[in-house]
Amino acid sequence: MSFKHLTLGICIAALSASSAFADDMTIVSWGGAYQKSQQKAYHEPYMKLNPEVNIINSDSSAEAVAKLRAMTEAGNITWDVVDAVASDAIRMCDEGLAMIIDPEKDLNPAPDGTSVTKDFNDLIVSECHIPNIVYSTTVGYRTDLVGDTPPTSICALFDLEAYPGKRALEKRPINNLEWALYCDGVEKDEIYNVLETEEGLARAFAKLDTIKDQVIWYTAFADTPQLLASGEIVMGSTFNGRLFALIEEQKQPVAMLWDAQVFDLDGWIIPVGLSDERKERALDYLRFATDTQRLADQAKYIPYGPARVSSAALVGKHAELGIDMAPHMPTNPVNAKNSFLFNFTWWADYRDDMDAKFQTWLAN
């Protein structure tokens, strides 16, 4: 090979290599319908506005905390923006894995001038996390298997006489313990104080014991829709978006039981340790993806309530089904009459302890 060919080859290789790395942004999310809605509402408009940026999707959010910790220890962060639920974000913030974001400085205020913090209305629960949606864990039930009186209260879960049959609950203590105590007669604002005591926890487990052998404990949230569709269970808890897909898109004989739904927040964090250039780009994306119109746009594809107050008015119809999205939002006042908000600080402290005890209770 002559010297000319060699230099030509090296130049071409260098050029192509540099263009491959330039302006690729990796955004991590949960996959499935949720990530598709983000692709349509956030990524595609952003890439249209910034043609030199290429957004690569990764669906590792379920493992994000562990993977980010491993990446930080190795000193090689390959992610730019990560979608994480608030409790994961608190954990990542504690461990120093997520960057501190100043909402007033880094995000856009509402179109009518309301400040960012007021527009998010107490939903910024961690200094590293910017919420974009409010989703909830609710119960869905088979309309043809519940007899003549459909359930209206969460305590139907524990009522084996009126609603016999199997139930599906998540294989972790979150939400189950709260519902158990609530249906055992504890006041909503006392629940966490009661759970901290040993007698309170025993009370919650005793209530769950009454239905324990009728419950299918799932780990994948896709299980409940499948079990409902096959008639294996009479009612089961899962994310409201999954139930919406089951009811509206797949037309199964299932209905939503909104009572005592538990709100949770999903949003963005930016990993610590990015180069200045990547950090600038990530913050620019964040500014775009968390503004009022964008959050309302995402609601066109998936029934998760936008975290901003100013976005609620802009929520319209579903992009494909053409139905009004407002009645399906967990934040709709009709649905949110009796709701819980996930107690992030309490679970951040007690999660490991409760989980150990819950798994022991399950295993015995």
Next chain:
Amino acid sequence: MSTNIIEKNGPVLGADGKPLKKSLQRTLRRQKFRAVILIVPLLLFILITFIIPIADMLFRSVENQIVSETLPRTVVALEGWDIDSGDTPEENVFAALAEDLKIAAAARQHMKLASRLNYEHSGISSLFRKSGRKAKKWDAAADAPFKEKFLKIDKNWGNPEVWRTIKTYSSPYTAGYFLNAVDLKLGADGVAMRDEDQRIYLLLLKRTLFMSLTITLGCILLGYPVAWLLANLPMRTSNILLILVLLPFWTSLLVRTSAWKVLLQQQGVINDALVWMRIVDDANRLALINNQFGTIIAMTHILLPFMILPLYSVMKTIPPSYVRAAKSLGATNWTAFWRVYFPQSIPGIGAGSILVFILSIGYYITPELVGGTDGVFISNRIAYHISTSLNWGLAAALGAILLILVTALYWIYDRIVGIDNVKLG
């Protein structure tokens, strides 16, 4: 032509006059050196990418430097505090804590430590979270005394149990994770069993071993006839059967597990068939999934090829003449099989069992999906601690225990069957 010069009472000499023994040794050494050089790159590769990272991960099961690194002055000050006194520590400990916390909070290290201590005593996380925010603004000289300040932030700073936890876990190396992994804890009177409602790991370990043994036995019983058929049928039929055995290998694991769900559900295919045949009452459908039974069935199906293939390769080397000779000497079919054929296939059973057993002990996807409450393995808890609770120390301790167990079982297998007796074709 040169000749060997043989002296009456001396060493044998080679053609070049040097002793033959030494020449031989030198040649052998050179050969060995060449062989080692060929292997060294692979050895280095395995060392760097496999052994060192695993050793590093397992080392986390004992390392505990985070406490003494984040709170150096507090740890020193706590040496003077009597752990059994039942009183809260004195002002000097709180002053040391204030100073340490101020530095740690500024560097965003204090919550890492708090999470670590929270594994041992729930609630410590929020203590540090609240105090870290305030401590950033304190001044060591101006804001003393600190004891009341801490107690005002949260009265749990006065709980001697919190301080007991900090002091117990202040040494750079700890046995705490290993104790936790076998349901023990470092209590007030030394090592003690955990409370009843927190004892899970020994139970899971027993269940994992029991289910893995059952799965291995199931694979032997189901795989032996198939392997025998494969080894003894004519080539063409046997090849087609081999493809059928290998086909599931190429399907995704999750697809296979989900298929079992559809089959074994209470409203699933098998139950529907049994109800239609009136063997089972519609109201009393069999619970075939979300329990140990489901895990055993699904995992036997998934691990069967790992048993069939080693068995097949060993059986292929068994000459048919021995069985024929036994029959010609008057043995019945059963005696010929049991006393002549079967002993020759034992190395295959050994190889297959080891493969299936080791694989099944470490499985966690299938037990997670079909195991329900009593069919989960200990690897599910390891996965939880790695992904969700980030208690990598406990996960490493559980992993180390599994590794030691498997190594011990392998050693027993070696004593009984012998590794060198394994013929794989």
